[in-house]
Amino acid sequence: MVATKGFKYPDRELYDWVLNELHKRNINNETIGEIAYDMQHQYLPHLTVEDFGAQLDEVLKKREVLNILATGFALDNLAQDGLLPEPLQSIVANDSGVFGVDEGLSLSLSQLYGSIAVTNYGFTDKDKPGIAAQLDNSNGQVNTFADDLALALASAVIGRCGHGSKLNLEEDPVEDKTINDEFSELKFVINGKEVEPQGDLVYFAKPIKSDRKLPNWDLNKFVHDLGKAIDDSRELADRLEEEFNHDYYVNLEVGMDDESTWQLVIELLDNKMKLVDVINIDVDHFLDYVYLEVDSLSEFVDTPQMIAQFVFEHDLYPYPEDSNDLEEADDEDNELDMSEMTKALAAITPLFMEHFNSLIKSGSLDSLIDMLSDKEDNRKDDANE
Numbered sequence: 001m002v003a004t005k006g007f008k009y010p011d012r013e014l015y016d017w018v019l020n021e022l023h024k025r026n027i028n029n030e031t032i033g034e035i036a037y038d039m040q041h042q043y044l045p046h047l048t049v050e051d052f053g054a055q056l057d058e059v060l061k062k063r064e065v066l067n068i069l070a071t072g073f074a075l076d077n078l079a080q081d082g083l084l085p086e087p088l089q090s091i092v093a094n095d096s097g098v099f100g101v102d103e104g105l106s107l108s109l110s111q112l113y114g115s116i117a118v119t120n121y122g123f124t125d126k127d128k129p130g131i132a133a134q135l136d137n138s139n140g141q142v143n144t145f146a147d148d149l150a151l152a153l154a155s156a157v158i159g160r161c162g163h164g165s166k167l168n169l170e171e172d173p174v175e176d177k178t179i180n181d182e183f184s185e186l187k188f189v190i191n192g193k194e195v196e197p198q199g200d201l202v203y204f205a206k207p208i209k210s211d212r213k214l215p216n217w218d219l220n221k222f223v224h225d226l227g228k229a230i231d232d233s234r235e236l237a238d239r240l241e242e243e244f245n246h247d248y249y250v251n252l253e254v255g256m257d258d259e260s261t262w263q264l265v266i267e268l269l270d271n272k273m274k275l276v277d278v279i280n281i282d283v284d285h286f287l288d289y290v291y292l293e294v295d296s297l298s299e300f301v302d303t304p305q306m307i308a309q310f311v312f313e314h315d316l317y318p319y320p321e322d323s324n325d326l327e328e329a330d331d332e333d334n335e336l337d338m339s340e341m342t343k344a345l346a347a348i349t350p351l352f353m354e355h356f357n358s359l360i361k362s363g364s365l366d367s368l369i370d371m372l373s374d375k376e377d378n379r380k381d382d383a384n385e
Contacts, residue, residue: 011256012227014066021073025143027150029053031131035154036161038129039120044161055157057220059113063260065156068109072102072145080142095136095144102145106152113159121155130154219284223262226283227254229303236304240266243308247320248276254283264307268318277318279311286310 022028033053041047059065078084079092091099103125110121125148128136132154135147229236230252237250244250248268257263257280264286266279286307311317 009063009256011063011066012254014063014070015060015256018060018066018069018073021069021077025073025131025135025146025150027131027146027153029056032056032150032154032157035124035130035132035151036157039124039154040158040161047161052157052161055160056153058160059153059156061220061256061260061262062112063256064112065109065153068105068152069149072105072149076142076145079144092144093142095142099144102148105145106148109149109152110155110159113156114162116162117155117159120158121152124151124154219262219287222287223254223283226264226303230254239304240307243304244268244317249273266307266311279316281307281310281316 030049030053033049033051033056036052036055037047037049040052075084075092079089082089082093084092095102106125107118107121110117124132128147128151130150132147132150135143135150226236237252240252241248241250248270251267251269253265253267255263255265262283264281264283266281268276268279270276
């Protein structure tokens with residue numbers, strides 16, 4: 001495969017389109033969570049439907065998952081409108097049992113999450129539980145790929161839960177049991193008064209030195225809110241320009257990098273709108289930096305202030321050249337070269353003297369001298385009066 005030079009992957013457009021297609025088919029955290037719970041509650045009894053369903057948000061952060069979902073949903077849509085070429089149109093529209101491409105595509109999604117996901121996909125594909133059965137039996141609607149993709153998403157969720165947490169190699173880890181109680185009822189408080197965030201921007205408190213994590217921390221929701229604030233207006237970019245002391249113009253964008261990590265991209269442009277530098281911030285890293293203080297003395301700041309503070313504290317900001325240095329450089333450029341001036345005077349003096357002598361010989365200077373003398377006498381008389 002040869003990458004197209006200069007092509008920027010449309011992560012935001014792809015993500016939003018897939019979410020819309022999932023919504024149209026009622027594939028969501030609840031319906032996927034129900035399938036995963038029915039399959040795994042005997043092995044993971046401490047997890048609820050909501051716990052399983054919450055993992056869907058993490059599954060949808062992978063670009064490979066979005067690509068597979070988009071391809072399957074697009075083929076279903078084309079078959080629904082009769083736009084596939086024959087005989088493929090008839091095969092897909094009738095969900096032929098020997099077609100197998102729909103299962104193959106969904107299996108490739110499951111394989112992203114290990115053997116647990118693969119085996120569970122194979123088992124559920126036979127019984128078609130939950131939302132998969134509804135999609136499979138929907139009359140008049142082509143869901144040849146969608147029913148299998150729903151099962152693949154459930155298997156991916158099971159894979160994430162089944163593999164458990166990351167390895168803990170710390171000796172005698174100390175668990176902070178006060179976190180959930182302390183942050184159970186978070187409120188926005190300024191000077192002792194509860195307030196509501198204003199506008200489209202998400203509000204945070206100043207960062208604190210702590211390893212505490214907020215419960216139910218929703219990265220995808222923050223990415224969505226941040227992207228919406230950027231797309232709806234230039235308010236966020238304008239506010240960030242203020243925080244950057246108007247050193248640069250700012251363009252903002254939220255997208256995924258090659259590692260499927262959400263990033264905030266800050267483009268800095270000079271007064272000729274020429275790109276000077278690009279700042280890339282991993283959004284999850286940014287959120288790890290932000291915590292909420294709930295006491296009455298908390299000092300709250302909004303999103304552009306928090307972004308600017310993050311950029312400055314992590315030394316990501318390219319400061320412009322000192323204006324004084326620029327002025328000194330200009331002065332040096334404009335400084336006269338005395339040797340050149342001497343040469344110029346030497347060249348022009350003979351010409352000036354020749355012209356001056358000709359005026360004397362012609363008497364042209366006499367009338368000018370008399371006129372100046374009369375004006376001087378008049379000024380003296382006025383002064384005596």
